[in-house]
Amino acid sequence: MAATQTAPYKRRSLFLIGLLIVLLSVVSSAAVYFYLDSRGANAEPTTADEPAAEPPVPIFVPIAPFTVNLQSDYGDRLLYVGLSLRVNDQATSDFLSQHMPEVRSRLLMLLSGKSAAELIKPAGKIELKREILGLFDEPITTPQPTLSIDDVLFSDFIVQ
Numbered sequence: 001m002a003a004t005q006t007a008p009y010k011r012r013s014l015f016l017i018g019l020l021i022v023l024l025s026v027v028s029s030a031a032v033y034f035y036l037d038s039r040g041a042n043a044e045p046t047t048a049d050e051p052a053a054e055p056p057v058p059i060f061v062p063i064a065p066f067t068v069n070l071q072s073d074y075g076d077r078l079l080y081v082g083l084s085l086r087v088n089d090q091a092t093s094d095f096l097s098q099h100m101p102e103v104r105s106r107l108l109m110l111l112s113g114k115s116a117a118e119l120i121k122p123a124g125k126i127e128l129k130r131e132i133l134g135l136f137d138e139p140i141t142t143p144q145p146t147l148s149i150d151d152v153l154f155s156d157f158i159v160q
Contacts, residue, residue: 061085061096063104065156068111070119077116082156083107083132088148095147099140106135116159125154 065082087093096103110131118124129152136147 059087059090059093060153061087061093062155063100063107066104066108068108070111070159071113071115078158078160079111079114079116079119080156080158080160081111081154084153084155085149086151086153088150091145092148095140095145102140103135107132110135119159125157 062084063082065080068079068081070077070079085096087096111128114124114128119128132152133149136149
């Protein structure tokens with residue numbers, strides 16, 4: 001008779017455990033939903049009335065391609081390179097265009113001191129970009145406006 005009296009208690013306790021598991025699942029799901037929803041509410045609201053901000057139009061100063069003799073221990077090595085300079089303002093673009101012979105001369109002097117072995121490697125090209133940007137640290141004329149050059153972009157680069 002004792003076994004029959006404990007059976008309803010077992011059923012009731014199993015029912016309560018199942019109900020507790022379902023209740024905890026619902027509460028945790030609701031908590032996760034509200035947590036994620038509150039994180040999304042903190043983000044800046046975007047409205048359809050405001051047009052998306054357009055990125056500034058980049059200004060490029062192209063430098064005509066040219067060929068340079070490279071330093072080499074065995075035979076003649078050549079570099080054919082075309083590049084452009086990305087600048088921040090029109091004043092820098094105009095200044096570089098007016099002084100393009102000086103810019104090309106500085107580039108030729110820099111490139112003629114390079115070896116083919118160093119320019120073939122990607123790290124050599126990155127170093128060359130840094131050195132080209134460094135050419136503009138020294139003033140071209142006196143007085144010179146502040147030049148705002150962001151990047152050097154290679155359009156042609158052939159080492160032969």
